Amino acid sequence: MPTPQSLLRRFVRLAPLVVLATAACSKPAAEEAAPEPPVQVAADQVAMVDSLEVESGPALSGTLTAERTAQVRSQMSGTVLALYVKEGQAVSAGQAIALIDTTVAAEQARSARSALRSAQVQAQLATRNAERAATLLKAGAIADRDEEGARAQAQSAAAAVADATSRLASAEKLLRDGTVRAPFAGVISELPVSTGDVVQGGAGGATLLATVVDPTELTLEASVPAEHLGAIKRGAQVEFTLNGMSTKVVTGTVARINPTVDATTRQVRIYIVVPNRNQALASGLFAEGRVTVEATRALAVPISALDPRATTPSVKRLKGGKVELVPVTVGLRDALRERVVVTGVARGDTVLLGGAIGTPTGSSVRITRADG
Incomplete structure (x- = not known):
């Protein structure tokens, strides 16, 4: 049977081990108590609620x-002698665009002037003979x-003059x-001929020399569903x-x-005038948008602030x-401005956008800027 002295000696030997075990067990608990670091969210993944125009x-x-x-x-056949534009x-x-060889036309003009002078003399x-004949007729x-x-x-001579x-x-x-000129102020969009080319004139198969467009006013030819025509x-x-863009x-x-209404597509063509005084837009660009039929100013957020997977907004x-x-x-939705x-x-509230809306509720968040 152990004596009190032996029990005391055994306790003294075990005491350091108990202390070490206790310290080892308490260390994970201290680590678990450390706060979670904040979730890093980029500045472009947050937005502020504001009063905005929504259409x-x-x-x-x-x-x-x-x-x-x-x-x-x-308008005439001949050789292109010069091009004045690009x-x-x-x-x-x-403004002069091109010069066509006018040698034949110049000769025709000289011949026509000569024919006119001859006709005028005749x-x-x-006329003098007719006047003399009238006088003689009166005298019998x-x-x-x-x-x-x-x-x-x-x-007949007067008709010949005409x-x-x-x-x-x-x-x-x-x-x-022979000097081809621009019909209005604009920009040369096409110049399919070169100096030395032989071109054809006339109304039938006249050669295209240039295409001029006025870029200051554009037209958007667009289609909308027929059911919206009334609006x-x-x-x-x-x-x-x-x-x-x-x-x-x-x-x-x-x-x-x-x-x-197009019977196949059930679409209606509409024509939209687009001012372009600064010529920032170009003809031929494809456009997508909407006709404004409803507009309001109200508190709004980017559409990407709403979770598309959520059952309720x-x-x-x-x-x-x-x-x-x-x-x-959720109220009026502006798909164009998103x-x-x-x-x-x-x-003034700050909301998360896009991928950031997956951040768990209750998480701490730190917004990071591009400059750090």
């Missing part, structure tokens, strides 16, 4: 075209038929047409974005509405640096 209406898509476009064709160059109304002689010196013949010759005058005018116009009026505002919202005005709000789930009521009206939050 809605039927979607549309189409292509921008120049309101005024002219295909400048040769593609992309701005031109003023009446007309003067015929000639018969009626002689006077009538002289008068007919004078009339014909020669017309021929000269045509020849001189053809001569002027679209002339003068309605249209907002859209363009391929390659997705961040820029462009505005225009409905100018014309096609009165017929809600946002993740930061309050005191922690995430909380806030139910909201914002939506909500109630249930206050102006």
Whole structure:
């Protein structure tokens, strides 16, 4: 049977082991008590609730075209002697674009002038003869038929003068047409000929020399679903974005509405005038947008603040640096600007966006800026 002295010695030997075991057991507990580090959220994954313009209406898509476009064709046949412009160059109304060889036209003009002078001389002689015949007829010196013949010759000579005058005018116009000019102020968008090319004139198969467009006013030819036709009026505002310029919202005005519906697509064509005085837009760009039929100013958040997987609308709000789930009521949705009206939050609240809305409720969050 152990004596009290032996028990005491055994306790003294075991005491350090008990202390070590106790320390080992308490160490994980201390570590578990350490706070979790905050979740890092990029600045572009948060937004502030604010009062914003929110608009809605039927979607549309189409292509921008120049309101005024002219295909400048040769009015005479000949060789291109000179080109005074290049593609992309701005031109003023009446500015020379090209020069066609006018050698033949110049010869025709000289011949026409000569023919006119001859016709004028013949007309003067015929007029004097007719006047003399009229005097002789009154004196009874000639018969009626002689006077009538002289008068007919004078009339024929006058007609010949008119014909020669017309021929000269045509020849001189053809001569002027040798210098091809811009019909209005704009930009050369196409120049398919080169110096030395032989071009054909006339109304039938005249050669295209240049295409001039006026870029200061564009037209968006777009289609909208027929069921929205009643909500679209002339003068309605249209907002859209363009391929390659997705961040820029462009505005225009409905100018014309096609009165017929496409039987296959059930779409209606509308024509939107788009001012382009600074020429920042280009013809041919594809556009997507909407006709504004409803607009309001209200508290709104980016659409990406709403969790598409949630059964009821809600946002993740930061309050005191922690995430909380806030139910909201959704109102008007602006698909073009990607914002939506909500109630249930206050102006100035910070909400999480996109992938950040997966941050668990109650988590601490630290917003990181691009500059660190």
